Amino acid sequence: MYKHIxxxxxxxxxxxxxxxxxxxxxxxxxxxxxxxxxxxxxxKSKTDVLHSTSSEAIELERRKKNSKxxxxxxxxxxxxxxxxxxxxxxxEIVKYANNHRVDVVVIGSRGLNVLQEMVLGSVSHKVMxxxxxxxxxxx
Amino acid sequence: xxNLKQQWFGNIRADILSGIVVALALIPEAIAFSIIAGVDxxxxxxxxxxxxxxxxxxxGRPGMISAATGAMALLMVPLVRDYGLDYLLAATILTGIxxxxxxxxxxxxxxxxxxxAVMIGFVNALAILIFMAQLEHFIGISTMTYVFVGVTLIxxxxxxxxxxxxxxxxxxxxLLTSIAIFSGVExxxxxxxxxxxxxxxxxxxxxxxxxxxxxxxxxxxxxxxAIVGLLETLLTSRIVDDxxxxxxxxxQEARGQGIANFITGFFGGMAGCAxxxxxVINVKSGGRGRLSTLIAGIxxxxxxxxxxxxxxxxxxxxxxxxxxMVSIGTFDWSSFKYLVKAPRTDAIVMLATVGIVVYTHxxxxxxxxxxxxxxxxxxxxxxxVTISKNENHYSIHGQLFFASIDGFVNxxxxxxxxxxxxxxxxxxxxIWDDSGVGAVLKVIDxxxxxxxxxxxxxxxxxxxxxxxxxxxVLSSH
Numbered sequence: 001m002y003k004h005i006x007x008x009x010x011x012x013x014x015x016x017x018x019x020x021x022x023x024x025x026x027x028x029x030x031x032x033x034x035x036x037x038x039x040x041x042x043x044k045s046k047t048d049v050l051h052s053t054s055s056e057a058i059e060l061e062r063r064k065k066n067s068k069x070x071x072x073x074x075x076x077x078x079x080x081x082x083x084x085x086x087x088x089x090x091x092e093i094v095k096y097a098n099n100h101r102v103d104v105v106v107i108g109s110r111g112l113n114v115l116q117e118m119v120l121g122s123v124s125h126k127v128m129x130x131x132x133x134x135x136x137x138x139x
Numbered sequence: 140x141x142n143l144k145q146q147w148f149g150n151i152r153a154d155i156l157s158g159i160v161v162a163l164a165l166i167p168e169a170i171a172f173s174i175i176a177g178v179d180x181x182x183x184x185x186x187x188x189x190x191x192x193x194x195x196x197x198x199g200r201p202g203m204i205s206a207a208t209g210a211m212a213l214l215m216v217p218l219v220r221d222y223g224l225d226y227l228l229a230a231t232i233l234t235g236i237x238x239x240x241x242x243x244x245x246x247x248x249x250x251x252x253x254x255x256a257v258m259i260g261f262v263n264a265l266a267i268l269i270f271m272a273q274l275e276h277f278i279g280i281s282t283m284t285y286v287f288v289g290v291t292l293i294x295x296x297x298x299x300x301x302x303x304x305x306x307x308x309x310x311x312x313x314l315l316t317s318i319a320i321f322s323g324v325e326x327x328x329x330x331x332x333x334x335x336x337x338x339x340x341x342x343x344x345x346x347x348x349x350x351x352x353x354x355x356x357x358x359x360x361x362x363x364x365a366i367v368g369l370l371e372t373l374l375t376s377r378i379v380d381d382x383x384x385x386x387x388x389x390x391q392e393a394r395g396q397g398i399a400n401f402i403t404g405f406f407g408g409m410a411g412c413a414x415x416x417x418x419v420i421n422v423k424s425g426g427r428g429r430l431s432t433l434i435a436g437i438x439x440x441x442x443x444x445x446x447x448x449x450x451x452x453x454x455x456x457x458x459x460x461x462x463x464m465v466s467i468g469t470f471d472w473s474s475f476k477y478l479v480k481a482p483r484t485d486a487i488v489m490l491a492t493v494g495i496v497v498y499t500h501x502x503x504x505x506x507x508x509x510x511x512x513x514x515x516x517x518x519x520x521x522x523x524v525t526i527s528k529n530e531n532h533y534s535i536h537g538q539l540f541f542a543s544i545d546g547f548v549n550x551x552x553x554x555x556x557x558x559x560x561x562x563x564x565x566x567x568x569x570i571w572d573d574s575g576v577g578a579v580l581k582v583i584d585x586x587x588x589x590x591x592x593x594x595x596x597x598x599x600x601x602x603x604x605x606x607x608x609x610x611x612v613l614s615s616h
Contacts, residue, residue, distance in 0.1 A: 040384075042381075042382040042419075042422065042423065043423075045378050045381045045382045045419070046378050046415060046419065046471075047471065047473050048381060049374070049377045049378045049381050050255060050258055050259050050262065050374075050471055050473075051255060051259070051473065051477065052255065053254075053255060054251075055377070055380065055381065058381060086382065086383070086384050
């Protein structure tokens with residue numbers, strides 16, 4: 001079964017929904033591990049630095065952001081680890097998944113409408129197209 | 140922290156590519172900032188070449204880009220206007236010396252005391268000033284000017300969606316400059332505002348009298364330049380630290396900035412500092428090491444030598460469009476949310492910083508005022524003492540020191556004390572100095588006058604220590 005499950009997390013409710021599915025997948029095999037990948041968007045570095053007093057404060061803020069997903073995994077008693085990456089979320093997740101022999105990628109979809117998708121682009125869609133392993137997009 | 144070899148050669152391919160991207164993006168800004176300062180475009184280009192090359196070796200934050208900047212250019216406007224270029228060069232050298240001294244004195248530690256409300260105000264004010272400096276180059280000149288500014292902006296914001304390798308400003312410049320040349324429309328060009336010489340910068344000593352009078356003229360400018368330069372530099376280095384997830388030597392960077400400005404002054408350049416926008420471009424393009432900064436400088440010089448003739452033909456409206464994009468990118472757009480959500484005093488400090496800069500056109504004055512204002516707010520905040528009463532139990536909340544004791548003493552002056560015994564609870568308070576101890580003794584006397592007895596409870600160890608020490612002094616009388 002899927003041993004190395006990559007759960008892409010931006011800390012949102014969508015990510016929590018994706019986490020639920022990841023836990024289900026992991027439940028088939030005791031050796032499965034959920035790899036929670038959180039990408040720090042470097043586009044936002046300037047804003048984050050300006051609005052914080054120290055690098056420690058930024059880190060705390062980011063940890064808070066991802067806490068819903070982590071809390072859910074703790075409650076579900078899941079076997080997980082966290083990985084922090086830096087860059088553009090979509091491409092970083094793809095690069096990591098392809099370099100680390102991930103068995104499956106689980107990612108939440110933001111549920112954008114047609115116009116939003118045209119302007120903003122769907123991260124989950126891009127990731128699905130470019131990873132070399134199966135991907136589960138959670139609605 | 141990486142070793143020097145890694146800092147130089149740990150990322151060769153990506154560093155060379157990103158350095159080239161940065162050099163291309165630097166040209167319009169270096170020219171525009173020269174125009175803001177009121178000097179030849181060549182000055183800004185030489186500056187950017189020299190500072191980038193020197194900082195690649197002397198800096199403390201690999202991957203950060205330093206060159207001629209808007210923040211610095213805005214500060215030197217009156218000096219150039221009133222005294223001329225040579226005084227600017229002398230001021231640049233002095234700026235370097237001051238920054239080296241600051242670096243040796245570990246300025247980075249002091250900079251940590253600057254609140255982020257002031258830093259947000261700083262970048263916003265900078266963005267507004269850069270934008271305002273563009274107005275005279277496109278308002279009420281001609282219809283074609285407006286058209287070119289508009290088209291430039293459209294290109295800048297749509298091109299990156301389709302072409303990611305070449306920076307959009309470069310494409311806009313090449314495209315619109317050729318259109319302007321071949322269609323023969325009447326537009327002001329960079330050449331109308333200065334000349335471009337296709338030669339390397341040369342060493343010379345600024346032609347100013349070496350006396351006290353000169354020093355008195357340039358010193359205030361140099362001090363402002365040194366402070367503003369380090370402020371933007373340390374902010375930028377924090378951003379690059381965060382983007383790359385690495386640490387940097389802040390004080391070495393301060394010394395490096397000083398060395399770079401010192402050398403720049405002798406080669407006909409104006410004072411510069413780290414650039415937020417360009418550093419972000421560098422890191423996003425894959426630049427991480429010192430090599431990227433060096434390549435940015437060298438490739439910039441190469442471009443001047445090769446393309447010098449073309450640079451003077453760039454229409455001003457295109458440059459204005461690029462600078463409007465730069466100011467939009469510099470502005471902190473989350474400030475509006477900040478104004479609503481942040482504590483009122485922080486919001487006031489931010490607005491005051493912006494207001495004073497926009498009014499005086501001097502970033503250093505705004506920062507100074509912002510820091511002072513937030514210091515005052517801080518003192519007011521910590522010198523507020525509140526007292527809650529529960530029957531005969533009085534709870535003190537707040538710090539007791541020279542500035543805060545009035546409220547504490549007055550409360551007991553007015554208090555209507557009934558009963559024989561009262562308790563004053565210090566579990567949420569701390570006594571800091573003689574005035575604090577004095578105030579407590581005074582309160583004891585006041586309560587005694589009203590015919591009651593006081594018991595002080597829950598005094599923490601350090602407050603007790605200072606009380607005992609001073610009580611000892613009193614009883615020895």
